[in-house]
Amino acid sequence: MTVNITSGLDPFLDPIDRILAEIAFSIQLPPSLHAKAVGRYEAVRKHLEASAAFQDDIEHFYPQGSMAIDATISTRGTDDEYDIDIIAQLGGAFHNMQPLDVLSELENALYGYRGLTVKRQSRCVTLEYADNMHLDISPVVRDYGYKDRQSRIMHAKGPHYSSEDSRVPTNAYAFVEWFKSRTPNETRVRDAFQKRWLNDTRFRADAEVDDVPDQTHFGAKNMATLALQLIKRYRNIRYSDPRRTGRMPPSVMLAYYAALTSRPGQRLADALIGICSAIIVDIAVSSGAGQMLHVANPEYSSDVFTDRWPENIAQQDLFARDLNELVTGLNHLRSGNADLTKMPGWLREMFGERVVSNVIDRIAKEKGSAIQMSNQSYTNRGGLLVAAPTLVTPAVAKTPPVIQPSPHTFFGDAP
């Protein structure tokens, strides 16, 4: 007998969560592009394995960071650029090479690959595709004898050797496993997003297939990951301001807090506020002690997530103020007495002009259409529901079934 245990809440039912979920839906890596990214990094691996420099020396080639935890969103303030992070675990002679040499070797091996632009960064080599997808390949060497995939990532700014060149301790793989263990699948979130993607014309247009393949990857499967996508989006918007210089708070640090504060069955707005609040508190404690925030990989303390940000206390205080602003706004939205004329402007400021405008319009049209077609339902607290009845949550199930929608025509005096 198959037991199907449901968990979590449908993020498209609560009105505030629905707005946030639609924003997350709009910015996350579409399933079609996820499949494309997987195909691309598998092709890159084959290309490298066929090269003289890397033949037999690629021990593992796997997604890390956002790609590994389904938290990929569009880059910076854009709506259609995606960075995909890949770890290339190298063996053989690479163990004894200088970090700059390893990065240069990788750059050279990828030079001319499919006519793509290749850029060497301080810790990775980036392949830039014409559709604005970027593949960041970070070379690491394994620390044998230690926990699985504990490694050192090559760090060298180049173009010349420097005393700052180093092999930075990392275990992206163990962190991903830790993240997943703390953010289990919530079936209602997973199903709601799968349904949302399948209903989306963009997916069908992108995929150019009649049937969705069984193995299609639909992305976020719990509220914590959705909240992580939203806080990353907010950070991207804030740090796309040209007046802000320097690095922005790292995604992996935000992912750490998302998993740390994850609670089963939480609402999306609660998850988002929970992440923000935890960071705000930790920054306040650090700044109060005159120290910079220190966040390390919970599976490997030498893997310090905050090694490049913040550079000073002012930077972390600035981010804490950003987060405070977001929390204050969300709490106002949920107060039951929000100024709705100002809400769209605030949301656009937080999550981006185009995305928010589209989301608000889309929700209003869907709701209006449901009302006109009498597809809505009601809670006995006077709430309106327009979601599919199959996804109704236990709280919603309290709706008195005797109250059915009925057709009516809004009337009234001429404008």
Next chain:
Amino acid sequence: MTGWLPISLREHDLEIKKDWPSFRTMLFDPRHQCATWRGELHPQINIYTVEIEYSMKQLIDGPKVRVISPSLVRCPGNNEGSLPHMYDRDTDPYLCLFDPRAREWTGWMSISKKIIPWTIDWLACYEDWLLTGVWHGGGRHVTTFSGMHFDLEAHQ
């Protein structure tokens, strides 16, 4: 419409309080055949206190539903008017939830199962109107009025 007689005030009163726990009877006057109920609705984002005024003289016109709090926000210059789908917008505004000419509601129908859900619909559309500037719930406006004859202008 299930019987010869319209639904009585007492029947409306019992049904409203059974279906909507936040509603209370503010006035119940059998002698003058009128009643007023007040309750809270939370259709989408904000919470509203609404009041429903009804008398047996309103079997065709229907109950008057007013939003007591918060004050409804007006948007002068909007295509729908400063406050859409209302009667007496500038004096004693109350919601226009149905087309009386089409008999979408009469005194033989339930306030609890028609008027209150339609009020929730109205409030949800009102919120989206504030957010987008567009009324997405459809409807019609009265363009001229003479006696009981409405001249309707299709809207949306």
